Amino acid sequence: GAVVSQHPSWVICKSGTSVKIECRSLDFQATTMFWYRQFPKQSLMLMATSNEGSKATYEQGVEKDKFLINHASLTLSTLTVTSAHPEDSSFYICSARDGRGDYNEQFFGPGTRLTVL
Amino acid sequence: GQNIDQPTEMTATEGAIVQINCTYQTSGFNGLFWYQQHAGEAPTFLSYNVLDGLEEKGRFSSFLSRSKGYSYLLLKELQMKDSASYLCAVLDSNYQLIWGAGTKLIIKP
Numbered sequence: 001g002a003v004v005s006q007h008p009s010w011v012i013c014k015s016g017t018s019v020k021i022e023c024r025s026l027d028f029q030a031t032t033m034f035w036y037r038q039f040p041k042q043s044l045m046l047m048a049t050s051n052e053g054s055k056a057t058y059e060q061g062v063e064k065d066k067f068l069i070n071h072a073s074l075t076l077s078t079l080t081v082t083s084a085h086p087e088d089s090s091f092y093i094c095s096a097r098d099g100r101g102d103y104n105e106q107f108f109g110p111g112t113r114l115t116v117l
Numbered sequence: 118g119q120n121i122d123q124p125t126e127m128t129a130t131e132g133a134i135v136q137i138n139c140t141y142q143t144s145g146f147n148g149l150f151w152y153q154q155h156a157g158e159a160p161t162f163l164s165y166n167v168l169d170g171l172e173e174k175g176r177f178s179s180f181l182s183r184s185k186g187y188s189y190l191l192l193k194e195l196q197m198k199d200s201a202s203y204l205c206a207v208l209d210s211n212y213q214l215i216w217g218a219g220t221k222l223i224i225k226p
Contacts, residue, residue, distance in 0.1 A: 043204060043218040044204070049213070
């Protein structure tokens with residue numbers, strides 16, 4: 001099956017610093033990658049959709065200057081949380097879609113738990 | 118607007134059967150997914166339905182009725198490890214996943 005990795009698995013940082021999270025599709029080329037955020041006991045909230053080589057499409061209410069997304073290749077997308085604050089503490093999950101499949105399943109990375117002090 | 122409804126929480130007994138319902142109203146339909154998510158982990162794929170009917174996969178089955186905007190996930194021979202949240206998600210006309218809030222399933226011995 002398709003494998004998606006995320007790095008780091010967890011990160012603790014001070015308020016005001018920036019944090020970069022990497023999402024890689026290991027055994028397939030991901031034409032589209034998605035970034036989600038999940039707060040405790042809530043469902044996944046889509047933050048943005050990124051296609052390789054083009055600008056990400058952000059969901060309403062998500063600040064694109066704060067959550068920088070780069071999808072430089074078909075196997076790598078990065079999310080940078082700039083000037084992080086405690087309210088940004090959350091579980092960030094990426095997923096990747098392999099357009100060759102019979103259906104448009106999204107394969108999820110293991111997630112990154114961000115804690116901002 | 119787009120909407121996915123599923124119960125917030127359900128409780129069942131080990132060895133029993135449980136059915137988790139999901140109703141949806143979306144702009145377009147390109148399939149419905151069920152995912153399992155254990156606490157602190159990312160979702161894992163369980164099933165995909167795009168045609169009406171029942172798809173059986175081991176202890177788990179998923180049913181879809183497109184005319185009714187309705188699906189259910191059926192879990193048989195429940196095990197303690199099945200305690201998790203179960204997420205229903207619909208792929209809309211833009212091929213974007215619309216997520217339900219998830220159903221927390223609690224299994225009691």
